[in-house]
Amino acid sequence: MNRFAIFLLALPLLAGETTVIRNATVLTVTKGTFQGSILIRDGKIVEAGEKVLVPDGARVVDAGGQFVMPGIIDCHSHIAADSINEGAVAVSAMVGIEDVINPDDPDIYRALAGGVTTANILHGSANPIGGKCQVMKMRWGKDAEGLKFEGAMPGIKFALGENVKRSGSPGNGFGASPGLRYPATRMGVEDVIREAFTEARAYQKEWRDYQAKLDRHEQAIPPRRDLKLEPLVEVLEGKRYVHAHCYRADEILMLLRVADDFGFKIRTLQHVLEGYKVAQEIAVHGAGASTFSDWWAYKAEAFDAIPYNAALMTRKGIVVSVNSDSAELMRHLNTEAAKAMKYGGLNETEALALVTINPAKQLGIENRVGSIEPGKDADLTIYDKHPLSNYAKVTKVFIDGQLYFDREKDLEERPGREARKKALIDKFKAQEKKERKKPEPTEDKKSEEPGGEQ
Amino acid sequence: MKTCLTIFLALASLRAAGPETILLRGATVHPVSGADIADGSVLMRDGKIAEVGARIAVPKGARVIELKGLHIYPGMIDSGTEIGLTEIEAVREMSDISDIGLFKPQLRAAAAVNPASEHIPVTRANGITSVITSPGGGIVAGQSVLMHLSGWTIEDMAVRSPAAMRLEFPRIRTPNRFGDSDAPQTPGRASAYTEAKKRYEQQLRELNDFMESARRYRQAKTAASADFETDLKLEAMIPVLDGKLPMLIRAEKEKTIKEAIVFADKQKVHMILERGAEAWKVAADLKAHNIPVILPPTLRLPDEEDDPYDKPFSIPGELSKAGVKFAFATFGPGAEDNPRNLPYEAAAAVGFGLPQEEALKAVTLYPAQVWGVGDELGSIEKGKWADLIVTDGDPLETRTQIKQMFIKGAPVDLENKHHRLYEKYLAR
Numbered sequence: 001m002n003r004f005a006i007f008l009l010a011l012p013l014l015a016g017e018t019t020v021i022r023n024a025t026v027l028t029v030t031k032g033t034f035q036g037s038i039l040i041r042d043g044k045i046v047e048a049g050e051k052v053l054v055p056d057g058a059r060v061v062d063a064g065g066q067f068v069m070p071g072i073i074d075c076h077s078h079i080a081a082d083s084i085n086e087g088a089v090a091v092s093a094m095v096g097i098e099d100v101i102n103p104d105d106p107d108i109y110r111a112l113a114g115g116v117t118t119a120n121i122l123h124g125s126a127n128p129i130g131g132k133c134q135v136m137k138m139r140w141g142k143d144a145e146g147l148k149f150e151g152a153m154p155g156i157k158f159a160l161g162e163n164v165k166r167s168g169s170p171g172n173g174f175g176a177s178p179g180l181r182y183p184a185t186r187m188g189v190e191d192v193i194r195e196a197f198t199e200a201r202a203y204q205k206e207w208r209d210y211q212a213k214l215d216r217h218e219q220a221i222p223p224r225r226d227l228k229l230e231p232l233v234e235v236l237e238g239k240r241y242v243h244a245h246c247y248r249a250d251e252i253l254m255l256l257r258v259a260d261d262f263g264f265k266i267r268t269l270q271h272v273l274e275g276y277k278v279a280q281e282i283a284v285h286g287a288g289a290s291t292f293s294d295w296w297a298y299k300a301e302a303f304d305a306i307p308y309n310a311a312l313m314t315r316k317g318i319v320v321s322v323n324s325d326s327a328e329l330m331r332h333l334n335t336e337a338a339k340a341m342k343y344g345g346l347n348e349t350e351a352l353a354l355v356t357i358n359p360a361k362q363l364g365i366e367n368r369v370g371s372i373e374p375g376k377d378a379d380l381t382i383y384d385k386h387p388l389s390n391y392a393k394v395t396k397v398f399i400d401g402q403l404y405f406d407r408e409k410d411l412e413e414r415p416g417r418e419a420r421k422k423a424l425i426d427k428f429k430a431q432e433k434k435e436r437k438k439p440e441p442t443e444d445k446k447s448e449e450p451g452g453e454q
Numbered sequence: 455m456k457t458c459l460t461i462f463l464a465l466a467s468l469r470a471a472g473p474e475t476i477l478l479r480g481a482t483v484h485p486v487s488g489a490d491i492a493d494g495s496v497l498m499r500d501g502k503i504a505e506v507g508a509r510i511a512v513p514k515g516a517r518v519i520e521l522k523g524l525h526i527y528p529g530m531i532d533s534g535t536e537i538g539l540t541e542i543e544a545v546r547e548m549s550d551i552s553d554i555g556l557f558k559p560q561l562r563a564a565a566a567v568n569p570a571s572e573h574i575p576v577t578r579a580n581g582i583t584s585v586i587t588s589p590g591g592g593i594v595a596g597q598s599v600l601m602h603l604s605g606w607t608i609e610d611m612a613v614r615s616p617a618a619m620r621l622e623f624p625r626i627r628t629p630n631r632f633g634d635s636d637a638p639q640t641p642g643r644a645s646a647y648t649e650a651k652k653r654y655e656q657q658l659r660e661l662n663d664f665m666e667s668a669r670r671y672r673q674a675k676t677a678a679s680a681d682f683e684t685d686l687k688l689e690a691m692i693p694v695l696d697g698k699l700p701m702l703i704r705a706e707k708e709k710t711i712k713e714a715i716v717f718a719d720k721q722k723v724h725m726i727l728e729r730g731a732e733a734w735k736v737a738a739d740l741k742a743h744n745i746p747v748i749l750p751p752t753l754r755l756p757d758e759e760d761d762p763y764d765k766p767f768s769i770p771g772e773l774s775k776a777g778v779k780f781a782f783a784t785f786g787p788g789a790e791d792n793p794r795n796l797p798y799e800a801a802a803a804v805g806f807g808l809p810q811e812e813a814l815k816a817v818t819l820y821p822a823q824v825w826g827v828g829d830e831l832g833s834i835e836k837g838k839w840a841d842l843i844v845t846d847g848d849p850l851e852t853r854t855q856i857k858q859m860f861i862k863g864a865p866v867d868l869e870n871k872h873h874r875l876y877e878k879y880l881a882r
Contacts, residue, residue, distance in 0.1 A: 106759055113763040162544075276879045296872075297573070298789035299544035308876035315880070326790060328755045335798065338852040344876070390801035390851050391810075393764075414762060421760060 017042065019401060020054045021380070024063035027387070029070055029349060029356050030371040038068065040378040043400035048372050066395060069352060069387050070371050071117025071379035072333050073359040075290040076243075076270050076323035078121060079107035079330065080147070085124030086131055087167045090182060090192045093156060094227040096132030097121045101144040107327040108147075112138040112405045114331030115381035115394045118149060120363055122270070123157040125245040126167040128183065128192040130157035132231060133243060135363055137379070137399055153364040155267070156231050158244035160189050160251040162301050190254050197262045200232035207233075241267035241364065243290075247301035249277035256285045268362045270323070272313075273305035279316035288319040288362035293336040294343070310354060311344020321359035334387040341388070348388060377401075475499045476863065477512055481521035481844065486528055486818050487833035496526055498840040501863035506834050524857060527814075527849050528833050529583025529841035531821040532796045533748045534728065534783030537577060537585050537603075538567030543788055552591030556657070557664050559690040561596030563587045564615040567608050573787050575870035578603040580794035581849050581856045583841040583866075584613060584831060586748075586783070586821075588620045588702065593661055595620040597690070598702055600825050602841070604861040613839075617825050618702035618726060619694045623714045624657035625707065626650045658713075665721050668695055700724040700826070706750070708732040715739055726824060729785070731757050734769050737776035746779040746824040749816075751791065752802040764806055770816070771807025781821035782813075801850040813850060839863075 022037040026048060037052035038045060054060060078084050082100040086092040101121070111119065117138055123131030133155035136147045165184050183189050206223040213220035234240035242259070244266050246252050252269060259266050268288040269275060273296070275282055275289045282289060291313070296305035306312075313320045322337050324330035333355045340346045340354055360370025369379050378401035385392035397405035476498045483494030485506060497505040497513070512518055541548040550566040567587060577585070583603055589596035597616035605611035628650045668691035674682050675692075693699035701723045705714040711730055718725035725743070727733060729750040733740060740747065749770060756765045773780055782800045786793045800813040822832025830839055840863035847854040859866040 106763075107755075110755065110763045276876070277882075279879070280882070294792060294795070295789045296576075296792075297542050297787055300542055302789075303542055304875060306872040306875050308872065308880075312876060312880055328753060329790060332753060332802070335852050341853050342855065343872075384805070388853060390798055391804050393805040410763070417760075 017401060018055050018058040019061060019378075019398075020052060020058050021061045021063055021068060021382075022052070022054070023065060024068045024382070025065065025386075026372060027067060027069040027352060028372040029352050030373060033349075038372060038378075038380065040398070040401040043378055043402070045372060045374055045376050045378050047374055061396070063382055067383045067386055067392070068372070068380055069115075069383070070356040070369065070376075071381050071397065071399065072115045072355045073321075073363070073370060074111070074116050074119040074324050074330050074333060074355070075268065075321045075359040075362055076122060076325045077111075077119040077327075077330055078124070078325070079111060079119065079327050080105040080136065081121055085126040087124070087126030088181070090127050091129040091196050091228060092123070092127050092131050093129050093196075093229070093231040094131075095123070097123055097134040098132060098148070101134065101136070101147060103142060103144050103147055107330075108138050109140045109405075110327065111330045112140055112397055113394055113407075113410070115334060115383070115387070115397060116330055117379040117381065117397065117399050117404075118360075118363075118365070118369055119330070120155065120243065120359075122155075122243060125157070125159035125163040127159060128164055128189045129196055129232070130159055132156050132240075135365065138397075138404065139399055140404055149365065149368075151365075151368075153241050154231075154234070154239070155241040155243050155363075156235065157270075158193070158242055158255070158266075160244065160246045160255060161186065161248060162299055163245070164189055186251055186254070189251070190258060193255070193258050194261075196229075196232060197236070197258070200229045200236060201262070203229040204233045204236060235264050236262065238264065243268045243270050245270045247271055247273045247305075249274040253278050253281055256281060256287065260285065267364075268321075271325070273302055273309060275318070276306060276309045276312040277304075279313050279318060282313070283317045288321065288358070289313050290321040290323045290359065290362060292325070293322050293339040307339055307343035310340040311346050314340070314346060314350060314354075315344070319358050319361050320354060321362055322354040323359070334383070334392065335390050338388040338390075351388060474864070475504075475513055475516040476860070476865075477510060477516045477518045478526060478842070478844070479510075479518055479520055481524045481526045483526045483834060484528075484814075485834040486815055487835055494526070496834060496840075496842065498842075498860065498863040501840060503834060503836055503838050503840045505836060519858075521844055523846075525845045525847065526834065527581070527843050527845060528818045528831075529843050529859065529861065530581050530796055530817045530849065531781070531825075531832065532577075532582050532585040532784055532793045532817075533781040533821045533824065534785045535585045535587050535787070535793050536590070536785070537573050537587050537787065537793060538569070538571050538601075539563060539587055539589070540787065541568070541571055541573070551589060552595070553589070556592040556660065557594045557687060558589075558592055558596050559594045559619055559694075560686040561589055562599070562616065563589050563597060564599040564601075564608050564612055567599065567601065567611070569605060569607055569611060572871045573793070574603050575867070576872055577793045578859060578861075578866060579856065579868045579870050579873070580797070581843040581845070581859070582793060582796055583843070583859065583861050585793060586617060586825065588618075590620070590622070593622055593624060593657060594664070595622055600827065602861050604864075604866050613827060613831065614825065616693075616699055618700045619691070620702045620728075621661075621704065623703050623705040623710050623717070624654050624661060625705070625710045626654045661717075665691075665695075668692070672696075694723055695721075697722065697724050700726050702726045702728050702748070704728040706731040708735040711736045712739065715743055715745065718745070719743070733778065733780075734772045734776075737773055737778050740778045741776055746781070746820075747773065748783050748824070749773075749780050749799075751784060752782070752799045753790075767802055767806040770800075770803035770813070774808055774812050779820055779824065780816055781824050782816050797850045798852060804850070810848075810850070817850075 019040040027033050036050040039047040039052050082102045086095045122133045135149040135152035210220050266287040268290050270290050272289045291309050294307035310320050337351045337354045341351050357370035360366040369377050380398045382396040383392040395407045478496045483491040495510040539550045588598040598618040600614040600617035601611040628646050668688045671688035703714045705711045725745050727747045730747045731750050733747045754766045784791045784793045800817050804810050804813050819832040822828050842860045844858035
């Protein structure tokens with residue numbers, strides 16, 4: 001394609017745009033599957049159906065019979081984060097991923113090329129109460145602020161079990177903690193969470209008392225802000241979601257009871273590999289579950305993990321998603337979802353929901369993304385084959401109606417990229433050679449040089 | 455499932471009565487080595503495939519299993535695992551992969567494989583009938599075993615023990631941010647590199663010296679001199695020097711692969727390249743030397759930051775075009791490396807240039823050929839072990855279910871820990 005043609009293609013993207021994706025197999029996830037078209041205007045889906053009128057001036061993308069599904073949503077990722085774990089303290093609620101986003105991380109583009117449009121970027125699992133999370137769209141090319149999913153509910157990471165217990169030991173890679181850091185048992189993990197929320201309640205009361213005094217027009221001194229407790233008060237007030245890393249059934253139940261006691265909800269249980277053992281209790285509490293499709297046995301607490309977890313929890317009435325926790329696995333969440341058909345017999349729509357509408361619900365963004373419905377963001381992934389097939393590959397990805405990944409374009413640009421890379425390497429090599437040829441500027445040599453440098 | 459179990463128990467009891475003759479009938483047979491047979495049959499006798507074809511007369515006393523609408527494929531082979539040597543990766547007490555020392559050719563994976571490992575039934579439930587299990591660590595890591603995923607003891611299971619001598623080819627290893635256990639921790643990048651390079655050069659010398667010692671040992675043994683003393687390490691190298699036992703050489707980067715090829719040439723050992731991530735850069739050389747490759751996982755991130763996003767997916771297709779023989783492997787069990795997912799490592803390359811038939815061959819026939827058992831395993835052909843899977847579709851697709859399995863002609867229980875827990879808690 002020549003430069004002019006690329007310019008023409010880019011033109012409608014710059015104006016207030018209308019795009020029609022036609023001749024597609026549309027997997028809406030929530031409204032069935034049909035052969036038809038999707039009308040996009042100003043980044044939103046306006047219409048999706050078998051017959052859609054193409055407005056004048058609309059850009060038409062012929063999908064050639066390929067499969068369009070909602071962009072994949074990964075409820076657990078660590079890409080584009082310059083740091084993950086603040087492990088020196090057991091409660092690190094004062095730190096947040098929002099401050100360490102690296103928009104140049106190539107994993108963003110790789111995820112995009114794997115059909116992912118939105119991801120929940122979490123703090124690590126070194127502490128019972130970890131740092132704040134950031135929901136992000138894969139708007140490759142935008143700056144850190146531009147990646148953030150505007151208006152998404154804020155979140156915070158909790159973690160239970162082995163990673164937390166281990167984090168006190170030296171040389172664990174989770175930050176500078178020279179000695180053992182409390183807690184070192186699952187009992188201690190419960191205690192740390194209860195202590196923190198007891199403090200948070202007292203802190204909340206200080207502010208309420210202060211506000212009450214102001215309301216009564218009394219003189220009052222504002223309490224000192226506590227950046228660690230503030231996010232926990234938000235949790236108590238339902239303004240911040242808890243995403244809790246957990247494995248074993250006992251610790252899952254423990255956390256649900258702690259939350260019940262303090263009157264807040266666990267929004268999602270992350271990994272939740274033994275969730276299938278306490279599915280009833282999870283359903284009653286109302287927590288979502290975001291799990292691996294089939295990882296198991298890599299550590300002791302993962303030894304009872306089963307690939308039927310997602311399907312079983314779905315059958316017990318839990319909103320379930322399948323996540324990656326890995327920049328690699330993130331690239332094929334579509335086939336990870338297919339595993340819930342093999343193991344536990346979910347149907348195609350239920351399987352696709354695990355990586356689209358369900359994680360959207362878990363992140364509280366289901367009015368924006370997760371299915372192909374009028375009014376939602378035009379975050380769409382096109383596959384050349386059915387996305388639940390291992391032979392399918394992503395051909396195009398739209399976010400907010402903009403084309404962010406196009407396989408053809410990627411292929412076209414490769415020779416140019418290679419040439420640029422080679423030119424840079426050659427330049428560096430030439431430079432190096434020149435420097436090597438230069439004689440060592442020793443005192444002796446200098447004096448030998450006739451005439452010197454005058 | 456209950457009916458399945460009942461059938462299995464019935465089959466198991468029949469089997470106990472003696473080697474059974476079984477005729478599988480009415481399925482689409484995919485021999486892999488030849489054209490598919492619609493409405494085909496496979497006759498299994500004494501553990502071997504006795505006949506394959508469209509019509510086979512029912513021999514006297516044979517049990518007939520009707521498989522209308524289903525498919526028969528050869529069982530799949532994972533060419534790189536640690537199955538049986540590790541149960542839970544993170545628990546030191548449950549791992550027997552890597553022993554102390556640099557040169558340990560006398561160590562046999564077969565001596566430490568746990569036939570009761572939970573990984574065995576979990577893995578075979580997805581159609582994997584044989585695996586290579588290898589020791590690791592040091593330079594000469596020890597002897598790999600090729601084994602069936604069924605049997606009471608390793609002696610029942612082993613197809614070839616040893617199947618290969620595993621060598622982790624020396625390379626320059628600078629400490630990474632997680633602290634590479636093998637590399638010396640020296641502050642300052644330049645000095646760390648110098649140290650690492652020195653270490654690598656020394657290891658190369660040691661490796662060549664070790665090969666030389668083995669050669670002299672063999673000479674002394676042949677000469678049967680009076681003062682000859684047995685040395686188990688050097689003794690273990692004799693089949694390698696004789697060209698009877700291949701050397702499975704782990705080398706990832708172009709430089710290391712090239713050095714390994716030169717080494718194998720000079721030492722006249724039969725080389726199989728393991729995890730040749732950059733094998734595509736050396737394809738012509740590999741082809742010229744007839745060196746097969748055990749591929750690293752297809753489902754991995756690009757090796758270099760500026761590689762095309764799909765580089766790992768397109769490498770198998772590139773190697774196939776270049777005429778290099780290869781087999782897929784998972785190198786599991788680990789978190790992301792699940793041996794049961796072997797077929798998906800193959801499938802992931804199909805959208806990116808590898809023909810589907812080649813992908814299937816690279817988890818069946820090609821590994822059999824690479825491991826020197828091309829006339830025993832890997833396809834549905836008369837005279838081979840009857841390692842078969844019965845499926846409701848293409849085994850490289852996740853949605854396909856494995857319905858039945860036969861290893862050495864005997865029905866294999868597909869029940870496993872995961873399914874048991876599922877049934878138990880579904881009923882809660």
